[in-house]
Amino acid sequence: MKTTDACGFYTMLNFLIKILCLTLLVFIYCEYLIYYFVLLGCSWPQLSKLEQDFTIQPPKDANRKPLHVMLVTDTHLFCSRKGHWLNRFRREWQIYRSFQSAQFLFEPHLVFFLGDVSTDGESCSDREWNATVDRFQSLFSLAADTRLYVLPGNHDIGFHHEVTDGHLKRFQQSFKTPHVRLLTINDDQIHFVLINSVAFEGDQCRLCERADNELNEVVNELNRTGAWTKPILLSHFPLYRKSAVNCTQPPLRSFKSLSGEPPLRERLDVLSQDATEHLLHVIKPRLAFSGHTHTYCYTEHHTTSGKVVPEWTIPSFSWQNRDDPSFMFLSITTNNQRVSHCYLPRETTIFWSYAIGAFLLIFYMLLGGRRPFCLLTCCFFRKNFKI
Numbered sequence: 001m002k003t004t005d006a007c008g009f010y011t012m013l014n015f016l017i018k019i020l021c022l023t024l025l026v027f028i029y030c031e032y033l034i035y036y037f038v039l040l041g042c043s044w045p046q047l048s049k050l051e052q053d054f055t056i057q058p059p060k061d062a063n064r065k066p067l068h069v070m071l072v073t074d075t076h077l078f079c080s081r082k083g084h085w086l087n088r089f090r091r092e093w094q095i096y097r098s099f100q101s102a103q104f105l106f107e108p109h110l111v112f113f114l115g116d117v118s119t120d121g122e123s124c125s126d127r128e129w130n131a132t133v134d135r136f137q138s139l140f141s142l143a144a145d146t147r148l149y150v151l152p153g154n155h156d157i158g159f160h161h162e163v164t165d166g167h168l169k170r171f172q173q174s175f176k177t178p179h180v181r182l183l184t185i186n187d188d189q190i191h192f193v194l195i196n197s198v199a200f201e202g203d204q205c206r207l208c209e210r211a212d213n214e215l216n217e218v219v220n221e222l223n224r225t226g227a228w229t230k231p232i233l234l235s236h237f238p239l240y241r242k243s244a245v246n247c248t249q250p251p252l253r254s255f256k257s258l259s260g261e262p263p264l265r266e267r268l269d270v271l272s273q274d275a276t277e278h279l280l281h282v283i284k285p286r287l288a289f290s291g292h293t294h295t296y297c298y299t300e301h302h303t304t305s306g307k308v309v310p311e312w313t314i315p316s317f318s319w320q321n322r323d324d325p326s327f328m329f330l331s332i333t334t335n336n337q338r339v340s341h342c343y344l345p346r347e348t349t350i351f352w353s354y355a356i357g358a359f360l361l362i363f364y365m366l367l368g369g370r371r372p373f374c375l376l377t378c379c380f381f382r383k384n385f386k387i
């Protein structure tokens with residue numbers, strides 16, 4: 001009767017295959033599955049009939065589902081060769097897996113990217129810029145029935161005093177983005193106004209004059225078509241607020257006190273107060289969304305007519321800027337809307353998952369199975385190499 005040789009080649013091979021499979025499972029979880037597990041905690045916000053604006057005509061089809069909008073900002077892709085290649089690859093893999101997982105699970109109708117595609121676009125060459133745009137399009141590849149709209153940020157074209165005609169032209173050609181754009185979803189009669197916030201400095205420069213002219217055309221178009229629904233304002237720079245003290249923090253993950261926050265600088269951190277008042281007066285938005293600060297903020301703006309305009313500033317989508325990146329969902333109809341905040345996996349969570357997986361693997365290698373790994377290895381080498 002034959003007996004199994006515990007020191008044989010096949011016993012050792014079987015043990016190594018188990019270790020390889022367990023290592024592969026840890027890798028798949030940390031680099032793929034964890035994005036789905038975390039995002040399953042998100043959902044499209046459900047509209048409440050009690051929150052309808054009864055001064056606005058409701059949708060013609062009462063059974064029509066709301067428009068689902070995903071809002072993302074500040075990926076800060078490296079345009080030049082700055083930084084280690086492994087760091088760039090790690091950041092872009094996180095962006096790719098985050099967006100593709102969210103698109104698979106939630107199937108948004110529209111995606112708005114609120115600026116800062118790159119981290120140094122204002123200083124990179126045309127060749128580097130085109131390569132960055134190609135990578136962006138690859139990371140944010142879309143389903144056939146989903147549309148993506150991109151706004152310029154200060155890291156794409158520079159701050160107001162840094163903008164050149166060449167940088168502005170190549171961004172507009174890459175993403176088909178004018179200074180001010182009116183986007184109307186015809187089936188739903190929902191209007192979005194997208195602005196190049198860098199162009200609203202108010203100093204009568206050529207850039208600002210073009211932006212003001214395009215803004216007037218958009219306002220006239222809204223008046224001419226007799227739009228009965230108020231538009232949603234989208235900008236890279238937040239509307240004016242004095243400091244982060246004016247913000248309401250998200251209910252989870254953020255416990256930092258804002259009492260000691262420094263004042264925000266007009267035209268650098270937020271739009272100027274004059275530009276904000278002008279935009280609120282002429283556009284009359286019902287909601288506003290912005291990015292730029294890399295942190296969450298909910299605040300309310302009061303117009304001269306006494307209306308309240310809520311604004312959400314969206315955190316960065318990338319580990320490049322924060323440990324807990326996130327984005328926002330918007331469910332909206334002609335007279336109703338609701339917003340939700342959705343988190344992505346923390347970078348530290350990924351590191352701890354790898355650390356715990358490595359510890360369990362080492363524990364199994366040393367103490368798992370019929371024999372500890374060190375004794376099995378010694379046995380294998382003694383038998384096969386006559387040690």
